[in-house]
Amino acid sequence: MQRYFVPTENWRNDTVVIEGDDAHHMLRVMRMQVDDRIICNPPASKGAICKIVQMDTDSVTAKVVEWLDRDSELPVYVTIAQGLPKGDKMDLVLQKGTELGASAFIPFQADRSVVKWDAKKEEKKLTRYRKIIKEASEQSHRNHLPEIKPAMKLKQFIEESNTYHVRLFAYEEEAKTASFQSFASVVSKLNKGDRVMICIGPEGGFSTDEVDTLKEHNFIPVRLGPRILRTETAALYALASISYHLEELED
Amino acid sequence: MQRYFVPTENWRNDTVVIEGDDAHHMLRVMRMQVDDRIICNPPASKGAICKIVQMDTDSVTAKVVEWLDRDSELPVYVTIAQGLPKGDKMDLVLQKGTELGASAFIPFQADRSVVKWDAKKEEKKLTRYRKIIKEASEQSHRNHLPEIKPAMKLKQFIEESNTYHVRLFAYEEEAKTASFQSFASVVSKLNKGDRVMICIGPEGGFSTDEVDTLKEHNFIPVRLGPRILRTETAALYALASISYHLEELED
Structure with missing residues (x-):
């Protein structure tokens, strides 16, 4: 229907x-x-x-x-802060991210984003993004429409992240060191209703400055599997894993 | 590098x-x-x-x-049998499926596939598919190149599935009944080196005949989360979940 x-x-x-x-x-x-x-x-x-x-x-x-009694929402509130990627990859993140249960998206103007967010075209862009999200929500039978925020710089979404219980960023370099927290150990500790922010770098990854700033603000570096994922695949891996753990494994 | x-x-x-x-x-x-x-x-x-x-x-x-000592291969051999989807969605399944660790892909001519596999253009199509897979393998630092098979009908890949330890198909209808096996319970029982075949329907899903035939041949119906996923997202959910469980949760 x-x-x-x-x-x-x-x-x-x-x-x-x-x-x-x-x-x-x-x-x-x-x-x-x-x-x-x-x-x-x-x-x-x-x-x-x-x-x-x-x-x-x-x-x-x-x-x-x-x-209807059916609840098709993830038991946690996940926001994807996506480093602005090239071409139409943001569309893919929004469409697939909505299907996979994300609650909000923040396009993030990263140091290595090749694309620059054009403030003049912002309203037009957000309208298009909202349409992608609405259609994906309808198709995947979501109960809630995910939110899309205007593009932010690192400092802005770090302020925004204060209302979150868990802050993560995909950073495979860190994951090679001995003392990292595994993504699974973080997901295993999530409680119903928790707010989780996951920050993903653009094609070139995070700059050293960004990594330092994220760490200072208690963002935990995590690895999303041992293969190198493209920027637009990372959010999908994270969301599918959270759904799998909380909706299929523990349900 | x-x-x-x-x-x-x-x-x-x-x-x-x-x-x-x-x-x-x-x-x-x-x-x-x-x-x-x-x-x-x-x-x-x-x-x-x-x-x-x-x-x-x-x-x-x-x-x-x-x-190099690094092994970036999934500990299990996963084959995605993908009901032929519309447009360029097969490209997305191959590219993202390779990043997420699939070992082989079988395009599957399903009853409800709108697209028909053209035998005359087969070699050209497979060459293009192999190029997508090779580039995704290089980019994601895979050790093995996934295999792509020519399109098969249901009967052919059911024969092919004899060499597999676990056979699954994504079928949310079944997942609404009480006596289904959860995807997580199947993934939890996987052993290193197991061969897993996952069959995904095209846009319109499986026909009743296909569902009956798959069940007769011991394909287990599984749900991939409570939301309705597009055909091209289902394989990615399955692969990300297997990677998460075997490479992040249990590793």
């Missing part, structure tokens, strides 16, 4: 009105009819099976048939 | 001759010089740090300085 995220203001008791792109998708792309069933999701709650009761030229009205 | 996979016939004692695309890459793209160091890898063995001793117009000769 198709799933749509619908803003809170479009819900009234058990009636929901779908507008904009989603209404267009239902009316013109899926060619839905009255009585067809869909899943509607308030922004941060479980979804409901709804029956279409009315179709207008640019909106669709549906009534809740049954609230 | 740049890594190159070099066929067995190009090695003689501690001397290796690099030809073709790789020589072009070294001479024209990287503009390497005599005395520069690279890592050379026989097809299925650990690599060696080598020093360039001679450069010709279309070949480079290097001498082994030191054999």
